[in-house]
Amino acid sequence: MTLHMPPILVYALRRLAQAIPVVILIMIGTFLLLKLAPGDTVDALVGDMGGADAAFIARLRAEYGLDQPIWVQLWRYMVKLASFDFGWSFVYEQPVSTVLMERLGTTLMLMAASLSIAFTAGIALGAIAARRAYSATDNLISVLGLVFYATPSFFLSLMLMLVFSVKLGWLPVGGIKTIAAFYTGWDHVWDVIRHLIMPTAALSLIYLAFYLRLMRASVMEVADLDYVRTARAKGAKEGRLMIHHIMRNALLPVITLLGLQFSTVLGGSIVVETIFTLPGLGQLAYQSVVQRDMNTLMGIIFLCAIIVVVVNFLTDLLYARLDSRIELA
Amino acid sequence: MTFNMKKAGLTLAMTGALSSVAYVANAEEEVQKGGTAIIHMISEQRILNPGLRASTGVYNITGKIMEPLIDKSYEGYEPVLATEWSGSEDGKAITVKLREGVNWHDGEPFTCDDVAFSAIELWKGLLNYSSALQANLESVDCPDPHTAVFNYSKPMPLELFVAAMPDLGHPVPKHLYEGTDILKNEYNTAPVGTGPFKFVEYQRGQYVLAEKNDDYWREGYPYLDRIVWRFIKDKSAAAAALEAGEVHESGFIGVSMADVDRFSKDDRFDVGTQGYENNVAHSTVEFNHRNPILADVKVRQAMYHGLDIDYAIQTVMHGFAKPGRGPVPSAGGINYTDEVPTYAYDTELAKTMLDEAGYPVQDDGYRFHLRHRPAPWGEYTQLWAEYFSQAMKEIDIDVEILTNDAPGFLNGVYRDHDFDTANGWHQFRSDPAVSTMVWLRSGQPEGTPWTNQFGWKSDEMDQLIDTAASELDVEKRAAMYHEIQTKAMEELPVIFAIEHPFISVTSKKLHNHHNTPRWNSSSWYDLWLEQ
Numbered sequence: 001m002t003l004h005m006p007p008i009l010v011y012a013l014r015r016l017a018q019a020i021p022v023v024i025l026i027m028i029g030t031f032l033l034l035k036l037a038p039g040d041t042v043d044a045l046v047g048d049m050g051g052a053d054a055a056f057i058a059r060l061r062a063e064y065g066l067d068q069p070i071w072v073q074l075w076r077y078m079v080k081l082a083s084f085d086f087g088w089s090f091v092y093e094q095p096v097s098t099v100l101m102e103r104l105g106t107t108l109m110l111m112a113a114s115l116s117i118a119f120t121a122g123i124a125l126g127a128i129a130a131r132r133a134y135s136a137t138d139n140l141i142s143v144l145g146l147v148f149y150a151t152p153s154f155f156l157s158l159m160l161m162l163v164f165s166v167k168l169g170w171l172p173v174g175g176i177k178t179i180a181a182f183y184t185g186w187d188h189v190w191d192v193i194r195h196l197i198m199p200t201a202a203l204s205l206i207y208l209a210f211y212l213r214l215m216r217a218s219v220m221e222v223a224d225l226d227y228v229r230t231a232r233a234k235g236a237k238e239g240r241l242m243i244h245h246i247m248r249n250a251l252l253p254v255i256t257l258l259g260l261q262f263s264t265v266l267g268g269s270i271v272v273e274t275i276f277t278l279p280g281l282g283q284l285a286y287q288s289v290v291q292r293d294m295n296t297l298m299g300i301i302f303l304c305a306i307i308v309v310v311v312n313f314l315t316d317l318l319y320a321r322l323d324s325r326i327e328l329a
Numbered sequence: 330m331t332f333n334m335k336k337a338g339l340t341l342a343m344t345g346a347l348s349s350v351a352y353v354a355n356a357e358e359e360v361q362k363g364g365t366a367i368i369h370m371i372s373e374q375r376i377l378n379p380g381l382r383a384s385t386g387v388y389n390i391t392g393k394i395m396e397p398l399i400d401k402s403y404e405g406y407e408p409v410l411a412t413e414w415s416g417s418e419d420g421k422a423i424t425v426k427l428r429e430g431v432n433w434h435d436g437e438p439f440t441c442d443d444v445a446f447s448a449i450e451l452w453k454g455l456l457n458y459s460s461a462l463q464a465n466l467e468s469v470d471c472p473d474p475h476t477a478v479f480n481y482s483k484p485m486p487l488e489l490f491v492a493a494m495p496d497l498g499h500p501v502p503k504h505l506y507e508g509t510d511i512l513k514n515e516y517n518t519a520p521v522g523t524g525p526f527k528f529v530e531y532q533r534g535q536y537v538l539a540e541k542n543d544d545y546w547r548e549g550y551p552y553l554d555r556i557v558w559r560f561i562k563d564k565s566a567a568a569a570a571l572e573a574g575e576v577h578e579s580g581f582i583g584v585s586m587a588d589v590d591r592f593s594k595d596d597r598f599d600v601g602t603q604g605y606e607n608n609v610a611h612s613t614v615e616f617n618h619r620n621p622i623l624a625d626v627k628v629r630q631a632m633y634h635g636l637d638i639d640y641a642i643q644t645v646m647h648g649f650a651k652p653g654r655g656p657v658p659s660a661g662g663i664n665y666t667d668e669v670p671t672y673a674y675d676t677e678l679a680k681t682m683l684d685e686a687g688y689p690v691q692d693d694g695y696r697f698h699l700r701h702r703p704a705p706w707g708e709y710t711q712l713w714a715e716y717f718s719q720a721m722k723e724i725d726i727d728v729e730i731l732t733n734d735a736p737g738f739l740n741g742v743y744r745d746h747d748f749d750t751a752n753g754w755h756q757f758r759s760d761p762a763v764s765t766m767v768w769l770r771s772g773q774p775e776g777t778p779w780t781n782q783f784g785w786k787s788d789e790m791d792q793l794i795d796t797a798a799s800e801l802d803v804e805k806r807a808a809m810y811h812e813i814q815t816k817a818m819e820e821l822p823v824i825f826a827i828e829h830p831f832i833s834v835t836s837k838k839l840h841n842h843h844n845t846p847r848w849n850s851s852s853w854y855d856l857w858l859e860q
Contacts, residue, residue: 090375093513175536
């Protein structure tokens with residue numbers, strides 16, 4: 001019997017089959033790399049405590065299973081992971097899944113806000129710059145893009161903090177909400193938004209610059225193609241020409257970049273979340289490295305790998321939707 | 330970073346810097362009740378149980394929620410959950426009278442059962458530092474609900490017991506811990522204590538919140554409604570939060586030394602070392618005595634002569650420190666002496682001593698090469714390493730700095746001994762027997778951080794340390810520690826180069842702050858906020 005599955009399902013299953021070995025390899029590689037780093041979570045723990053005696057250290061190491069050979073530790077971890085059991089965080093004294101779920105929301109909010117702003121503003125400014133190529137507007141936008149691109153996010157974060165929090169007192173320095181203010185309803189929503197404004201700006205500007213530069217080049221290239229000239233010769237209005245003919249095709253490389261950059265934005269969130277004390281996956285990743293919280297770090301990497309696979313899958317779907325020449329199956 | 334050695338004429342003693350930072354409380358001011366004090370912490374705490382983790386980071390939060398039997402004030406040791414204490418003549422029994430009418434935050438009464446359970450199950454078995462201190466504790470008897478008798482198999486000096494209690498004497502509620510896996514008990518991160526503030530919530534990566542305990546045994550206290558401890562890893566962000574008024578205090582050098590300097594000139598803040606007298610630490614130079622060059626005491630003494638400690642204090646610590654005088658700091662009370670050999674900064678003498686020790690300058694311009702591991706415990710440990718390297722170059726010793734993170738440092742120095750010299754800081758905890766002696770006593774368990782893993786052994790020193798730990802006569806005990814200090818300064822197994830308390834930046838809106846010698850660890854029952 002032949003199963004007739006929709007092409008999109010076949011495509012999804014194929015991508016899933018490709019993703020599984022990739023994720024397994026990532027996890028094994030990460031595990032071994034982390035083990036190569038000097039010290040373990042017990043070393044970090046006693047470092048934080050300011051010292052401990054040998055019996056205490058040995059007891060902790062045995063309790064955490066760190067006294068076992070590395071292959072035994074790897075095997076145990078992978079077996080647990082197969083049933084989506086991320087293990088126990090010895091740093092947070094909680095299941096890793098609980099720690100991750102507590103942080104995921106903040107990071108997704110930050111990423112969604114940053115990428116949306118970067119993407120929409122980037123393509124809009126890129127398109128404007130391309131349509132007015134070599135004009136003063138184009139020069140201004142291009143210079144701005146270069147400045148955004150060249151400014152490190154940690155520097156930008158601190159400067160934003162200095163201006164908007166210290167000097168003007170408009171925005172909070174960090175965190176995700178005002179502690180002990182006990183806001184509810186829309187007050188709480190507005191409070192969270194206020195806390196996300198500077199981190200979002202710090203994270204999005206560099207990506208805005210990427211999209212701007214790429215969109216400018218892409219629009220300029222597409223605008224010179226024959227079908228655009230034909231449409232224009234047939235009397236299509238400039239607005240319709242731009243939206244239906246130029247933008248639609250110029251967006252293809254930008255969308256590819258969006259999918260690829262999702263993982264980079266996750267990386268960028270480490271710096272921004274750490275500076276703004278946002279309780280997200282980026283800050284958690286940084287602390288997990290410093291504290292050698294192996295299980296949590298592996299959990300983050302697993303989660304990120306899954307998110308990147310899913311986002312790339314969705315990007316491909318969008319790509320196919322925009323470009324009818326592409327078939328999924 | 331490059332230090333200008335020509336500026337070494339700066340031989341200012343640090344006493345001026347220290348004495349100028351006393352925070353003057355104005356008796357005329359009327360106490361304002363209420364408000365939320367927000368405290369910066371640079372690192373998150375995994376466990377909020379001082380009965381399980383001896384760490385200033387843990388005390389900084391839990392000291393307000395859980396109380397010790399005895400605390401320390403500027404006047405001496407102060408009764409908290411204990412009201413009286415006395416030792417038997419043979420030193421094998423210590424009787425502690427407990428405060429009556431005290432309740433845990435869940436309403437259960439605090440009794441001797443809690444103390445006995447905590448002492449045997451946590452302090453003796455699980456608490457770092459304490460397990461060595463209480464190794465000879467055999468039992469704790471409860472002749473009545475408010476009397477605890479600690480029974481030891483060997484004499485325990487009462488002075489040592491009392492000195493250890495502020496850090497290592499926090500009872501936990503037996504009714505919440507008995508019959509559970511203590512290490513995984515849920516109350517380790519949601520503490521239930523007897524203190525002036527009750528735990529409310531711990532938002533990982535963000536903050537810990539505690540609120541006023543209306544049933545507190547000190548009538549009329551606390552003044553504050555709430556305390557929030559905010560975790561801000563980035564020091565620049567912490568400085569911005571202080572400036573923006575979002576944080577009221579940052580302790581334990583929670584902002585960069587440059588910002589410490591800046592805040593000290595800002596009228597809105599109190600900056601200084603007051604309140605850390607019990608948290609004094611030494612910045613060290615540690616030697617790997619397995620290296621035959623460093624095993625020569627003359628080389629170590631010459632290297633000490635090559636260090637301009639006063640200059641380092643001014644540049645690295647911005648004046649908030651003073652020269653070390655061995656393993657007991659000046660805050661060590663009767664056990665401290667400054668009548669010990671010292672090593673004046675004299676590069677010519679250092680060079681002559683190195684020549685005499687058989688290490689002349691070689692063809693490459695250096696006498697020998699050293700690999701140095703700096704501890705990553707903060708900005709100033711890195712700067713101290715930079716200074717050490719540069720100072721050694723002045724006496725023709727090449728020092729290569731190997732940068733590492735915390736686990737890398739601990740393994741490199743204490744486990745693998747993969748270093749020639751190292752530097753870090755080590756905290757003194759009230760009594761030499763509880764803390765710094767482990768740096769000198771040989772036979773420490775292999776690989777244990779912050780202990781003598783340096784390959785240095787002295788039978789005479791070992792015997793002195795052991796005898797002092799169980800000597801009941803206070804005067805005799807002090808004389809032994811003076812001898813240990815003198816010997817440590819002669820032999821230099823470790824250079825205890827700089828003695829420094831920590832530094833706090835505190836908003837002047839906070840009142841009654843830093844008014845005890847372990848303020849950040851204390852209960853803050855009298856702290857109030859100007860609103």
